[in-house]
Amino acid sequence: MGNTIGKMFSVTSFGSSHGKAVGAVIDGCPANLELSPEDIQKELDKRKPGTSGVTTPRKEEDKVQILSGIFEGKTDGTPITGIVYNNNQHSKDYSMFKNTPRPSHGDYGWMSKYGNYDYNGGGRGSGRITIGHVIAGAIAKKLLKTKNIEIVSQVVQIGDIMAHSNDFDTVKENVEKNSVRCGDLEAAKAMEELILAKKQEGDSIGGIVETVAVGVPAGLGEPVFERLDGDLARILMNINAVKGVEIGFGFDVATSSASEINDEYYIEDNEIYTSTNSSGGIIGGISNGMPIISRIAVKPTPSISKCQKTVNLEKMEAKEISIQGRHDPCICPRATIVAQSSVAIVLADHMIRSGYIHPSNLEI
Numbered sequence: 001m002g003n004t005i006g007k008m009f010s011v012t013s014f015g016s017s018h019g020k021a022v023g024a025v026i027d028g029c030p031a032n033l034e035l036s037p038e039d040i041q042k043e044l045d046k047r048k049p050g051t052s053g054v055t056t057p058r059k060e061e062d063k064v065q066i067l068s069g070i071f072e073g074k075t076d077g078t079p080i081t082g083i084v085y086n087n088n089q090h091s092k093d094y095s096m097f098k099n100t101p102r103p104s105h106g107d108y109g110w111m112s113k114y115g116n117y118d119y120n121g122g123g124r125g126s127g128r129i130t131i132g133h134v135i136a137g138a139i140a141k142k143l144l145k146t147k148n149i150e151i152v153s154q155v156v157q158i159g160d161i162m163a164h165s166n167d168f169d170t171v172k173e174n175v176e177k178n179s180v181r182c183g184d185l186e187a188a189k190a191m192e193e194l195i196l197a198k199k200q201e202g203d204s205i206g207g208i209v210e211t212v213a214v215g216v217p218a219g220l221g222e223p224v225f226e227r228l229d230g231d232l233a234r235i236l237m238n239i240n241a242v243k244g245v246e247i248g249f250g251f252d253v254a255t256s257s258a259s260e261i262n263d264e265y266y267i268e269d270n271e272i273y274t275s276t277n278s279s280g281g282i283i284g285g286i287s288n289g290m291p292i293i294s295r296i297a298v299k300p301t302p303s304i305s306k307c308q309k310t311v312n313l314e315k316m317e318a319k320e321i322s323i324q325g326r327h328d329p330c331i332c333p334r335a336t337i338v339a340q341s342s343v344a345i346v347l348a349d350h351m352i353r354s355g356y357i358h359p360s361n362l363e364i
């Protein structure tokens with residue numbers, strides 16, 4: 001239960017960190033979308049571990065195989081299964097978590113609820129399960145591109161260091177040029193230094209990832225319970241380690257007056273526009289044609305080597321742990337592609353639901 005999202009473009013995630021494989025089954029992608037494993041691989045490469053000092057040293061190739069849903073290089077309207085086999089498991093690093101839950105990781109909750117919990121690598125609570133999001137997101141993004149919708153995500157804050165670049169094309173170019181995946185190259189350097197300093201201390205650090213989607217038509221979203229902002233918040237909040245979601249001005253609305261942030265209308269060439277975008281492209285739960293802007297607050301990686309207090313559940317006694325093994329000193333850089341994929345999944349679903357994309361055949 002709880003592993004499927006989306007109504008017409010639906011994604012079912014499967015697998016665990018140290019099991020055989022992870023991946024996703026994507027149902028509802030219309031036929032005739034050109035799709036190759038390379039389309040998905042280039043997205044997965046942005047998420048894969050071991051690529052720089054700011055990510056976990058776990059070395060995984062994360063090579064995707066497509067098991068179904070493609071015929072002669074195009075989708076055929078049947079479920080698409082993307083799978084990545086796990087190769088670099090170090091299960092010995094995790095045996096102690098069987099009885100000793102890591103502070104602020106999922107171990108204790110999973111153990112208490114299910115009893116039978118694959119604690120190796122955090123099992124299904126591992127960041128590795130977001131490979132399924134990225135596989136589905138790569139397909140969603142290709143589908144959206146046929147309607148000229150593009151999405152970019154960047155790290156906009158690590159600790160108290162903030163990025164100051166929000167031009168879509170600049171951000172798109174710059175995120176590929178630094179390991180933090182920040183659109184502001186100067187801020188990226190300071191962010192990288194801060195992450196490496198935290199890693200050196202045996203600690204980790206949190207941050208904020210922003211996602212902007214451009215070219216989204218007006219009219220996506222179905223109030224009351226399937227508002228576009230509601231669906232975005234749901235998928236983004238379901239990403240591990242996310243503790244907050246904002247759309248547009250987000251929590252800053254609390255300190256604003258309406259006269260400062262209302263998006264005023266104007267007419268140009270007989271079309272209606274707003275002069276600002278405090279609403280992040282969604283008003284009344286429905287897209288208004290402006291860029292869709294969302295942000296997620298990502299907590300510091302819970303597994304750290306600094307000494308922390310926990311308990312031994314078997315002996316029912318206090319214990320101290322220093323977590324070894326391979327962990328991201330900051331989750332944000334790799335979460336950028338997960339956030340982007342999640343936004344793409346919701347937009348693809350709503351584009352089909354609103355009739356902008358034919359549900360069974362892209363050529364109609």
Ligand SMILES: Cc1cc2nc3c(=O)[nH]c(=O)nc-3n(C[C@H](O)[C@H](O)[C@H](O)COP(=O)(O)O)c2cc1C
Nearest residue numbers: 105106125126127240241301302303327328334335
């Ligand atoms: C891309 C990604 C990578 C992650 N890497 C790690 C990691 O290396 N070590 C760790 O302890 N948690 C990592 N996490 C976070 C845990 O999966 C998450 O904090 C844990 O399941 C507890 O869930 P919660 O933080 O949502 O409450 C990662 C999460 C994501 C999305």
